[in-house]
Amino acid sequence: MSSAGSLHSLRPLRIAFTYDSKPEWLALGYSAEQCAELDSDETIEQVAMSLRKFGDVEMVGGLKSLTKIVATSKPDWDIVFNICEGFGSLGREAQVPALLEGFGFPFTFSDSATLALCLDKAKTKVSKGITSLYIILTPVFRCSCSTTVFPSHLSPASHPEICGQKTSIHYLSSKILSTVRL
Numbered sequence: 001m002s003s004a005g006s007l008h009s010l011r012p013l014r015i016a017f018t019y020d021s022k023p024e025w026l027a028l029g030y031s032a033e034q035c036a037e038l039d040s041d042e043t044i045e046q047v048a049m050s051l052r053k054f055g056d057v058e059m060v061g062g063l064k065s066l067t068k069i070v071a072t073s074k075p076d077w078d079i080v081f082n083i084c085e086g087f088g089s090l091g092r093e094a095q096v097p098a099l100l101e102g103f104g105f106p107f108t109f110s111d112s113a114t115l116a117l118c119l120d121k122a123k124t125k126v127s128k129g130i131t132s133l134y135i136i137l138t139p140v141f142r143c144s145c146s147t148t149v150f151p152s153h154l155s156p157a158s159h160p161e162i163c164g165q166k167t168s169i170h171y172l173s174s175k176i177l178s179t180v181r182l
Contacts, residue, residue, distance in 0.1 A: 013055030016080040016105075018096050019044050020062045020087065037085045051081055062087075063095050070103050080107040091116045 022038035039047075044059075051057045058077070060066050062084055069075060080100055086092025091112075098112035110118075 011055075013078045014076055015051050015055050015057045016060045016066075016075065016077040017044075017048055017051060017057050018060045018062065018066055018080055018082045018084045018107075019047070020083075020085050024061075025087070039083065039085075047081075047083065057081075063099065066096060066099060070099065070105075075105075077105060080105050082107045082109055090120055093119050 020038045021044060022035045022040055025035045025038055026032065048057050048059060055078070058075075060069060060080075063086065082096050082100070084093070084096040086095040089095075091098075094112040094116040097107060097110065097115060100107045101112055
């Protein structure tokens, strides 16, 4: 039997799909910039449609929906397909994976420890040379809370990408809030 034929003879997977819907967060009063990383309902539905090729998909939503489900029932998911970005903290991307780990559910993509460490680019580089330990080449970097030498590529240390960048980049740390005009 071919490998394609053997896939169809398996029972359909029970897949939980966790995601953060941009329209839901916008409806709660968050700005478009705050929701820049979150997915549109169209993207979420396209991913769900692809997942349905492998089994039954339960549309779970984000952290709060997931928490209610696992706290009040015993889901029998085979796997959780997680694309949640999280919200509100430096560990935001690790929130859903940490909950899934705690309840023992297998899930896709990185574990909570990896996500918590890697969201903050500076911490990833200075954490005893994690990037150099595994021989991952990365550009020279500097965290700056004061004057920056130009020309420079500026990127928020704790953001996976530059979201909503227009005329300035805002850096918020526990010690300083500064605005760099471009």
